[in-house]
Amino acid sequence: MRRRGPAFWCLLGFTLCVCAFLIVPVGMSMLAGVTVNYQSGIGSGMTLRWVAQVWEGYSDTIFRSIGIALACLACTLLLGVPAAYALARRQGALARTIEELLVMPVAIPGLATAMALIVTYNTLGEFRTSWTFILTGHVLFTLPFMVRSVLAVMGAIDLKTLEEGAASLGAGFFRRIFTVVLPNCRSGILAGSLMVVTLSMGEFNMTWLLHTPLTKTLPVGLADAYASLRLEVGSAYTLVFFVMIVPLLIGIQVLARPVELGTKATRR
Amino acid sequence: MSEAPAPLAIRLERCGKTFADGTRALEPLDLEIRAGETLVVLGPSGCGKTTALRIIAGLEEPDPGGRVLFDGTDVTPVPIERRRVGLVFQSYALFPNMDVRGNIAYGLRIGGLDKAGRDARVDEMLAMMRIESLADRRIDQLSGGQRQRVALARALAVRPRALLLDEPLTALDAKLRDTLRVEIDALLRRLGITSIYVTHDQAEAMALGDRIVVMDHGKVAQIGAPREIYFAPASRFVAEFIGSMNRLEGRVEAGRFVTAAGAIPWPGAPPGARHVLFRPESVRLADADSAQLAGTVSAAFFLGDRTRLFIECGGHPVIVETGERREFARDAPVHLAIDGNSLLLLKDSQ
Numbered sequence: 001m002r003r004r005g006p007a008f009w010c011l012l013g014f015t016l017c018v019c020a021f022l023i024v025p026v027g028m029s030m031l032a033g034v035t036v037n038y039q040s041g042i043g044s045g046m047t048l049r050w051v052a053q054v055w056e057g058y059s060d061t062i063f064r065s066i067g068i069a070l071a072c073l074a075c076t077l078l079l080g081v082p083a084a085y086a087l088a089r090r091q092g093a094l095a096r097t098i099e100e101l102l103v104m105p106v107a108i109p110g111l112a113t114a115m116a117l118i119v120t121y122n123t124l125g126e127f128r129t130s131w132t133f134i135l136t137g138h139v140l141f142t143l144p145f146m147v148r149s150v151l152a153v154m155g156a157i158d159l160k161t162l163e164e165g166a167a168s169l170g171a172g173f174f175r176r177i178f179t180v181v182l183p184n185c186r187s188g189i190l191a192g193s194l195m196v197v198t199l200s201m202g203e204f205n206m207t208w209l210l211h212t213p214l215t216k217t218l219p220v221g222l223a224d225a226y227a228s229l230r231l232e233v234g235s236a237y238t239l240v241f242f243v244m245i246v247p248l249l250i251g252i253q254v255l256a257r258p259v260e261l262g263t264k265a266t267r268r
Numbered sequence: 269m270s271e272a273p274a275p276l277a278i279r280l281e282r283c284g285k286t287f288a289d290g291t292r293a294l295e296p297l298d299l300e301i302r303a304g305e306t307l308v309v310l311g312p313s314g315c316g317k318t319t320a321l322r323i324i325a326g327l328e329e330p331d332p333g334g335r336v337l338f339d340g341t342d343v344t345p346v347p348i349e350r351r352r353v354g355l356v357f358q359s360y361a362l363f364p365n366m367d368v369r370g371n372i373a374y375g376l377r378i379g380g381l382d383k384a385g386r387d388a389r390v391d392e393m394l395a396m397m398r399i400e401s402l403a404d405r406r407i408d409q410l411s412g413g414q415r416q417r418v419a420l421a422r423a424l425a426v427r428p429r430a431l432l433l434d435e436p437l438t439a440l441d442a443k444l445r446d447t448l449r450v451e452i453d454a455l456l457r458r459l460g461i462t463s464i465y466v467t468h469d470q471a472e473a474m475a476l477g478d479r480i481v482v483m484d485h486g487k488v489a490q491i492g493a494p495r496e497i498y499f500a501p502a503s504r505f506v507a508e509f510i511g512s513m514n515r516l517e518g519r520v521e522a523g524r525f526v527t528a529a530g531a532i533p534w535p536g537a538p539p540g541a542r543h544v545l546f547r548p549e550s551v552r553l554a555d556a557d558s559a560q561l562a563g564t565v566s567a568a569f570f571l572g573d574r575t576r577l578f579i580e581c582g583g584h585p586v587i588v589e590t591g592e593r594r595e596f597a598r599d600a601p602v603h604l605a606i607d608g609n610s611l612l613l614l615k616d617s618q
Contacts, residue, residue, distance in 0.1 A: 158359055164327055165361035167348045169375030169426060179374070183365035 026238075033236035050236035058221045058237065062244055065218035068131060069200040069248075072138040076196045079139070080146030081189060085181065087147070088154035099151070102144045110205030113140060118209065131215045137206045142199050146192035153188030193252055201245055273352075275304035276338055276429040276462045278324060283334035285319045293319040295486045296334065301430075303339075306456050306463045308477030310470060312509070316486040317466045318434055324464060325432050326351045338429065354423030358435040360415040362407045368394075368418050369403050375426035393421040396455075413444045420455070430462040437472065449475055470510045474498065482506050504545075504614050512548050514586045525611070528582025530561040534608050541613050548576075548587040550610035559603030561586075568596040579604065 033051060037044040083102075087095050105113060117137055118128075127133055159181065166176045182189070204219040211220050218241060226234035277300075284296035294316040301307045301324075309317040322328040324336060326348035336344050343351055355361075362371050372393050376386045394400045397417040402410060410418065416436055423431060436452070437445045453476050456463050465476055473480050474494045482489040482497060482505075489509075490502040501507035518527035520541055525534045532544070556562075563581035577588045577596060581604070588604065596602075 157364070158361070161357055161359055161361040162363060164348070165355060165357065165422075166363070166374070167327075168325065168353060168355035169422070170349050170352075170378040171374075172349055175378065180363055180365070184363070186365075 026242075029235045030239045030242065031235075032232055033239040035232060038232055038235070050230070050232045051239060053233055054225070054236045054240055058216075058218075058225065058240075061216045061218050061221035062240065064131060064215065065201055066244065066248065068135050068138060068217060069197045071135050072142055072200040073193055073196050075135070075139045076143050076146040077189070077193070080143050080192065081150055081182075081185075083143075084147045084150035084154060084185075084188075085177075088151055088159055102147050104144075105140050106144050110137075110141065110203070111209060113137060114206040114209035129212050129215070134207055134210045134215060134217065137210050138200045138203055141203065141206060142196040145195045145199065149192035149195065150185055150188040153185045157184055159184075190253065194249060197249065197252060198245070201248075273427060273429050275460055277301065277303040277340075278430060278462065278464075279337040279340075280320070280323065280330075281335040281337065283320070283323050283330035283336065285316070285323065285328060286331050292486055294323075296331075297488065299481065299488070299491075301462060301464060304460045304462055305478040306465060306476055308465045308467060308473040308480045309483060310467055310473040310477075310480050310509075311483035311489075312468055315483040317468075317481075317483050319486075320483070321432055321434055321464060321466045324430075325353050325355055352426070352429045354426070354428035354431040356416070356419050356423050356431070356433040356436045358438050360412075360419045360439075362415055362418055362422070364407050366407075367403075368399070368405050368407070368410070371407070371418055372422045372425050374422065379426055389425055393425045396424075397421045412440050413448060416440065416448060420452070424459070424461075428461070430464065431456070433463065433465045435467055436465075438467070438469070445472075452476065474510075482509065484509075498547075501612070501614070507545055507612065507614060512587050514546050514548060514551065514584075516544050516546075516581065516584050516586070517542060518544070527561070527584075529563055529584075530559070530582075532560045532606050532608060532611070534611060538613070543613075545612040545614060546606060546610055548589050550607045551586065551588050551604050553577075553588065553590050553592065554603050554605035556603050559605050561604040561606065563602060563604065565596045565598055565600045565602060567598070570595075577602070 031042070032038045034046050034048065035042055035044060036047045036049075087099055114137055117133070117140075121128055121133065162180050162184065163176050166180045171179065202219055203217075204223065207217050207220055208223070211217060216224070222234065222237050222241065225237045279301070280297055280299040282296040282298060283294065284292070285294040286292050297316075297320060299320070309320060311317045319328060323330050323334070326336075326343070326346060330336065330344065334344070335342055338351070348355075363374065366374065369390055372390045373386045376389055381389065390403075391400075394403055397420060399414060399417050399421065402414055402418070407415065407418075419436075433452075437448055440448065449472055456476070465472075467473055477494055479491060480494055480497050481491045484505050490497055490506045492500075497506060498510055501510065507513045516525075516527045516529075518525050518531075520526075520534075520538070521531075523533065523535045524531040525541070525544055534544075561581055563579040563586065565577055566580045566585065567578040569576045574589050574591050575596065577590060579586045579588055579602060586604065
């Protein structure tokens with residue numbers, strides 16, 4: 001075997017340090033969530049008490065967050081993919097300007113966007129106090145990410161010629177969209193979806209202003225737990241968060257894959 | 269799918285195209301494409317040839333007043349998906365989300381053919397293009413030549429009424445281009461389908477076209493059979509765009525065209541002529557006694573089967589091709605004999 005030079009070991013060391021920097025705090029926090037008393041360390045024993053307490057007190061925030069994230073995904077798919085398609089198919093200054101403007105909500109602090117929403121819709125009591133109010137903020141915030149990632153893929157393939165090819169074979173507009181455009185943009189739609197779900201699940205800035213005591217989301221509940229309860233409870237919350245979001249993200253990736261498996265299966 | 273339809277006759281009536289930004293891509297064009305013929309539209313890039321093809325396909329609308337007729341029926345407002353024309357692109361435009369079989373079956377599926385019918389037709393097309401072994405490959409696993417074969421199979425599978433090809437060989441390397449050109453030629457002749465073939469490559473145009481339309485700056489420069497275009501070009505643009513053309517300056521004197529390098533007997537010379545044109549193959553190296561022109565070698569390129577010489581003839585470069593095996597030194601004196609019957613005189617060769 002080839003001897004590895006010092007550069008290799010330096011790089012490996014650096015990579016491991018970066019990983020540790022990212023992973024250790026998360027691991028520590030998750031560990032704290034199952035420790036009887038974090039002050040006296042692991043020696044005080046392990047328990048699921050805190051996890052149970054979180055589940056009892058905050059499980060509604062978890063399901064609400066997942067619900068909002070999925071609703072947000074649905075909205076951004078319905079709005080973002082057609083928007084990206086329209087922008088990709090249109091040349092000209094107007095389309096490019098809109099593309100630039102789409103980044104604006106990302107550049108404005110979440111708190112400012114939330115304030116604007118509250119100022120505008122404060123009088124609509126029912127809307128203001130429902131979870132759809134939070135959803136509105138999340139869609140505003142995440143839509144650019146969906147449009148951008150779909151647009152990037154659409155720009156990389158020659159969408160116009162592909163569609164012209166399909167049209168010459170008799171495919172009408174909707175047929176072209178569903179058999180040629182969408183399948184070939186799948187990677188961009190998937191990347192956008194993962195980003196939208198993670199961003200929505202973790203969104204705090206805006207949600208903190210938009211929520212009511214009855215419409216707390218997971219991150220707001222988490223802040224609440226850290227601020228008002230034992231450190232162990234807050235940590236247990238983090239643990240629950242991970243256990244919930246990781247399968248969700250894997251699930252989205254699996255959902256996006258059957259098409260590919262299908263084409264492979266037809267190959268002999 | 270029905271059986272192969274009868275060949276389609278296509279007519280363009282005053283089809284011009286002005287784009288939104290005001291660019292005039294195509295001057296109003298009248299063009300007749302006969303049923304079953306292969307018409308090659310030839311011209312440099314930006315001459316409007318692709319725009320003309322896209323108007324026939326239904327991908328562009330002609331400017332108001334223009335009409336596209338298929339067998340006498342006005343199809344101007346009919347969108348491409350209902351015109352039943354096959355399209356083959358320079359960039360292939362195969363669907364990356366489907367394998368070869370899926371691509372060829374795409375149009376059949378839209379046509380509502382059942383699975384057994386689709387499979388049979390796909391197998392038939394694979395055999396016709398000799399790509400049976402590629403049936404289950406993904407598109408990104410194919411070479412350029414293979415992709416273009418799949419694209420042809422896909423376009424022909426649905427039995428289109430006409431086949432439109434937009435620079436189908438331009439993206440391929442020279443050798444493959446020659447092979448595929450021969451295959452396309454055989455295919456079009458066998459199918460007897462009306463085809464319109466757009467290219468900027470005059471060799472392709474000569475080899476494939478029943479007739480050639482030469483275009484320049486959005487206008488038709490000449491329409492004719494390959495031999496007509498080559499031997500009787502209507503303008504200097506056509507003469508120089510197709511093949512190599514030599515040009516000599518001089519004046520007519522007593523049945524001869526007199527140049528600075530010598531005189532060519534030419535009884536038919538009109539009195540006002542000041543330029544003559546001729547192809548490299550109508551001039552040959554000769555002995556001083558039998559030659560009409562004298563010059564010196566300014567460059568020589570050995571091409572293997574022949575040598576291409578650039579000869580300085582009284583201030584004009586003349587291209588000559590010779591099968592002689594000897595080497596030609598720069599500035600060596602040579603003598604040329606020209607076939608008087610092949611001299612051309614053009615209206616716009618001022």
